[in-house]
Amino acid sequence: MHLTKHMTTLLAGMAALFCAASGPAMAAGPQIVSGPSADPTCFKPWTDKTKFFKWAKKPGPYRIALANGFIGNTWRIQMIKTAKAYAEQPDVKANIKEFKVISTGEDLAAQIAAVDNFIASGYDAIIINALSPTAFNAAVKRANAAGVVLVSFDNTLDTEDAVAVNVDQLGMGKKWGEWLVKNIPSHSGMLLEVRGVAGNSVDRDRHEGVHQATDAPGLKFQTVEVVGKWDDGTAQKAVADAIAIHKHFDGITVQGGSTGTVQAMIDARHPFVPVGGETENGFRKLCAAHSQEGLKCASAGTGPAQVAVAMKTAITALKGEIIPQSVALPLAYVEDPNFKADQDYFPNQADNFFVGNSFPTCGINFTAQEIMGQSQANQ
Numbered sequence: 466m467h468l469t470k471h472m473t474t475l476l477a478g479m480a481a482l483f484c485a486a487s488g489p490a491m492a493a494g495p496q497i498v499s500g501p502s503a504d505p506t507c508f509k510p511w512t513d514k515t516k517f518f519k520w521a522k523k524p525g526p527y528r529i530a531l532a533n534g535f536i537g538n539t540w541r542i543q544m545i546k547t548a549k550a551y552a553e554q555p556d557v558k559a560n561i562k563e564f565k566v567i568s569t570g571e572d573l574a575a576q577i578a579a580v581d582n583f584i585a586s587g588y589d590a591i592i593i594n595a596l597s598p599t600a601f602n603a604a605v606k607r608a609n610a611a612g613v614v615l616v617s618f619d620n621t622l623d624t625e626d627a628v629a630v631n632v633d634q635l636g637m638g639k640k641w642g643e644w645l646v647k648n649i650p651s652h653s654g655m656l657l658e659v660r661g662v663a664g665n666s667v668d669r670d671r672h673e674g675v676h677q678a679t680d681a682p683g684l685k686f687q688t689v690e691v692v693g694k695w696d697d698g699t700a701q702k703a704v705a706d707a708i709a710i711h712k713h714f715d716g717i718t719v720q721g722g723s724t725g726t727v728q729a730m731i732d733a734r735h736p737f738v739p740v741g742g743e744t745e746n747g748f749r750k751l752c753a754a755h756s757q758e759g760l761k762c763a764s765a766g767t768g769p770a771q772v773a774v775a776m777k778t779a780i781t782a783l784k785g786e787i788i789p790q791s792v793a794l795p796l797a798y799v800e801d802p803n804f805k806a807d808q809d810y811f812p813n814q815a816d817n818f819f820v821g822n823s824f825p826t827c828g829i830n831f832t833a834q835e836i837m838g839q840s841q842a843n844q
Contacts, residue, residue, distance in 0.1 A: 494609025494626075495520045495782070503786035507827035508778065511629075511791035518628065520614060522785025526562035527589040529779060531772070534576045534596035534620075535662050536568040536841070538696035539745075539817035540721060544594070544619075544769035546839035547822065550831060551773040560780050567843045571662070573597055580604045583613075590614040590779035592772065598623040598666035614782045618775035620665045628782065630775040630792040632767040634667050637796060638674025638718075641741030644763040644800065645716040646678055648739040653685035654715030657707055659693040659700050661720040671720050689714070695721025697728075697745070697817065704729035714738060723748035724816050727760070737761075744768060744797055747816025753804040763800040764809075768821035769836075773829045797821030 495518035502508040502517060510517070531548050535541055545566060551557055552564040565588070569575035573596045583591050584607050591608065595601055595617055605627045608615040614628070621629040646652060658675060661668035679686045691707050693700030700722025708714070708729065716739045719726045723742030728751070730737065737759035742748050744766035752762035771794055782788050797820065799809045806812055810820060814833050823830040 493521070493612065495614075498787055500787065500789070502788050503781055504827075507774070507824070508781070508788050509793045510789035511793045516625065516790040517787050518782065518790055519787050520782050520785060521612065523589060523612075523783050525560050525780075525783065527560060527780065527783050528563040528565070528587065529561055529590045529592065529776065530565040530567070530583040530588045531776075532576060532579045532583065532591055532593045533566070533568040534573070534594060535571055535665075537570075538694060538699075538721060540695055540743075540769055540819055541568070541594075542841045543817075543819055543836060544772050545841045546836050547769045547831060548592075548772045548776065549839040549844075550835045551770075551776055551829070557776070557780070565844065569596075571596065573600055573664075577601065577604055580615075581607065584608050584611050588613060589783055590616065592775045592779060593617045593622075594619045594772075595622055595666070596620070597664055598669070602626075614779045616775045616779045616782075618771050620667050623666070625790055628778060628788065628790055628792070630771060630778055630794065632771070632794045632796050634670035635674040635677075637765050638671035638676075638720075639678050640674070640765055640796075640798070641671075641718045641763060642675040642678025644741050645718065645739055646681075646684060648761055649716050651715075652683065654687075655711060655713065656686050656688045657704065657711075657714040657717045658688050658690045659704060659717065659719035659722060659726055660690055661693065661695045663692065668720065675718050686715075693719060693722040693726070695743075697722045697725030697747070699725075701725030701729045705733060708733045708735050717741070719743065721745075723764070724751065727751045727755075739763075741765070744819050744821045745816065746810050746814050746818040746820055749799070749804055749810035749820065750812065750816065752801060753806070753810060756801055756804070761801045762804070763798070764804075765796055765798045766819070766821060767794050767797055768819045768823075770822040770824060770829055770831055773831075774824055774827055777827055777829070794824070795826075
């Protein structure tokens with residue numbers, strides 16, 4: 466059944482009223498305590514000023530929900546499958562009574578309603594990849610009032626009242642931009658920026674980072690922006706249209722849909738130029754295959770397995786152990802000419818498989834078979 470925006474807004478309001486009415490009987494949110502975290506090698510604080518949280522210990526096993534929004538690209542599909550694969554690992558499964566997954570698409574009201582419904586239904590923790598960094602402040606307060614551990618990841622929330630797990634998205638965009646500047650000797654020309662899904666914090670932060678580098682004093686770049694939605698097919702069409710209109714670009718940054726972006730260049734017979742892109746296996750394959758023909762690439766990102774770090778963080782918090790309010794993840798990065806087969810890309814894996822799916826410091830390592838054997842469907 467598809468809910469209308471009116472209905473989802475109404476559901477959110479009903480859930481809010483339920484939480485408000487029953488709030489006094491519920492547990493309190495986290496205490497701010499001194500660090501370090503329970504596992505400093507895994508739960509690395511974002512800065513030396515990051516707060517540390519401690520929830521009251523709850524007996525397990527736990528009911529955990531994943532509230533995803535956008536589902537229309539391979540990264541999100543792989544993320545859902547990775548979450549399910551992580552929940553099935555024996556040591557993790559022992560801590561989980563129920564694992565619920567829902568994707569609401571680009572309907573913000575529906576995602577807020579889903580979070581509120583999970584709070585009202587008594588889930589112990591909610592993991593969220595948010596459609597908006599600012600729209601969930603009230604839901605965060607309701608979660609804390611109910612003693613629910615809410616962890617945002619990837620597209621995180623602009624609040625210090627909930628836990629965030631993320632890579633430095635602004636820093637990633639800046640790294641792409643600085644690499645382009647370095648690899649375009651004239652420090653001038655036309656750049657193509659392939660953006661993600663509008664309204665998300667990742668799109669905002671990566672965009673800002675790129676422009677911090679390419680708009681620096683002394684540089685003379687002009688930028689054309691198109692929307693690729695972090696999706697190969699969408700990005701490929703958007704780039705093909707941009708090439709048809711503008712004829713030539715001197716460099717490209719692409720937040721996602723990197724394989725489609727390069728394929729559009731090839732199909733249009735556009736000369737190879739420097740491309741800063743994500744960590745899609747197909748993109749890295751193309752970068753390695755065409756390096757000698759002039760395709761110079763920088764590939765940066767963090768794989769969909771960051772959802773597993775978010776789940777591990779939530780379980781740790783539910784056990785009453787100390788965690789940082791903001792957890793910093795390492796960036797997977799490689800640039801031309803250092804693309805190595807079976808290390809940085811995998812010739813025998815699908816193009817749409819994202820690499821960088823291990824976080825050894827957190828004990829998280831997945832094979833492609835573990836991930837791709839799962840379903841992307843709601844459960």
